[in-house]
Amino acid sequence: MSHDILQRLSTLTLNIKHLGRIPHLSDFIPSSLPLPSPTVTASQVPSLFREPYILSGYRPIQQDWRCYFLSLFQRHNESLNVWTHLLAGPVLLLRWWANIGALGYTLDAASLPLSLFLVSSFTYLFFSVAAHLLQSHSKHAHYFFFFMDYVGVAVYQYGCSLGHYFYTSEPAWRESCIGLLFLPGAAFFGWLSCAGCCFAKSRYRRPYPLQRKICQLIPTTLAYLLDISPVAHRLLTVSWTQEPSLPFHALQIACFLLSALFFSCPVPERFFPGQCDFVGQGHQIFHLFLSLCTVFQLEALFQDYARRRDMVVEVFGERQLWWGCVSFPALFLWCILTALVSMRHMNKQLQGKQERDE
Template sequence: MATIVMERLGRMFISLQQIKEVPRMLTEAAPSMPGTVRDTDVPHFFRERYICSGYRPLNQGWRYYFLSLFQRHNETINVWSHLLAFLIFLVKLGQLTETVDFVADRHSWPLLVVILSSLIYSAISVTAHLLGGKSELCHYTFFFLDYIGVAQYQYGSALGHFYYAVDESLHRRVRGVFMPLAAVLSCLSCLGCCCGKYCNYSLPNWVRKLGQVIPAVLAYLWDSSPVTNRLLSWSAASDDPAMIYHFGQVALFLCCAFFFSFPVQERYFPGRCDFIGQSHQVFHVFVSCCTLCQIHATHLDFVGRRTLYAKLHGSDDAVLFVGQYVLTLAVCTLIAVFILSKVKQKLDLENKSK
């Protein structure tokens, strides 16, 4: 028995060693790819605190940045974590289409918005982390898109919670204001993130971080209030299968907020987390797991609470809420485009002054 166990452990160790060699093998397979550089070799704007190496050189061809998906650099894990999440969400959508009529059943439309908004934010995040290192303008452009993706996901989360998770008493108190306020908070979150990125040079890091975190926290507290209300009244004897997933998404979001706000690992081990172990990478993993828990919980509520939400929401409510989602997405896009125009003006002035 001991021999069998040792053999299996040996095979596992060999497999882990082979996995660790993948980035090096891929780099050697594409010798024309430029190597990564240190933080001192890229403009200050691109430097992340406590990340000393693994930066991709600027102003390379688009092919280089696309192929860097298979290169070892300090954004590799950020790209792959959300790429894998996107594929998982896509598989989940395919599974749901086998049992849910997303065309004829209007009550299923909020569930569809939850999944589509998850797919959108993860896909845009992959694009931003993969291509945002090409130039300063590209960095602004792709990360502004990322902020749009986050904002529309916030609205999608609010819609799923309000439509399926809300109880009758809370619905009666907030039904006229919940979704409009969720839309406003999503737009404010997008505005705060875009302004924080735009003021990258002129404001201290903690001020920019507050501008990004506070609107997102306010949006989350409001958007998740139906779930919080249910969790506070939840007893261990309850047989509601969705509650464990709701609890999971709340716990995972708190982990997300911590690792997004505090770069713990790289601060105490500068230079050792350049490839793997960064707080933002941990944040990506937690937010992906949080989203997956949310999708599971929303689907279980869709199946198990139909009598309640069909009574609370009229036949046209889903159409109205989906329309508000589209409007929120459009407003966030206009915000990002407006601030991006300011960015272009600033960059043009800098280029002329050189």
């Protein structure tokens, strides 16, 4: 009897120890799959992969591709860059369904710009997640995925432009020179921001000179100033008490300006080198504010759509709606082509450097 009791106590103790053990990634992955290697310091990866003032948390290059996919659940210096945009997707979907229930939505010509805004948001989120998750595999992967990231940014810019033009703009603004040239200009500046970022990425090497930021920021700034112009005009000319969307528009502008600040300046890691390797980098904060900007944009555009959906076709005509929306996939394809041409040029540079090194 006493032996049986002791055996049961022993089994219970083992079970308690097992339950108390913190699970590891290896517990959920078949033994046949490769596990990501431990992270390394900046000196152990090529300069291309190093970020200023980030001294550790890098993933070794040239691992199996599956290691980088599985590093989604690993602690490294890109983890929050991945998760901030990965989690933004479900938040957008939840807000989409909530707004459909509260404000209504019908898939027709009038709702196409709103649908394309959502598509553009998921496009930039997906390409951003892919870039930060997979770029550490090799130099070729690094350039390819960040070129595609720039495609996502350009597509998102134009998706915002469609929503702002068809739902937010006022007649006085649409009759101005900016309003008359808005959609062609938004498409052109969207492509220019993609091309400028691709050029800057392929042209300059670390430590990056100021010219690289200029090539990135000037086209994207021009694109943003044009894209946000109908919103700014409305904020300045319409009473906020009469339009429930305007506080959300103000919040999306505030979040975008904050995101631009943290994208342009490596703070706070500049003042605390090595202390923000995993949490607190400026780029992580940039991702967070950009995600919030997109959520506030969705709320604002849904409010504008709900108030104006019955007038959209009457004001703009189905022809202009369809042309504006057809230009969306056209811009997408043109930016993809720009990224592929940039990648082809980059491959030649990398191959030539490899041959010289040999």
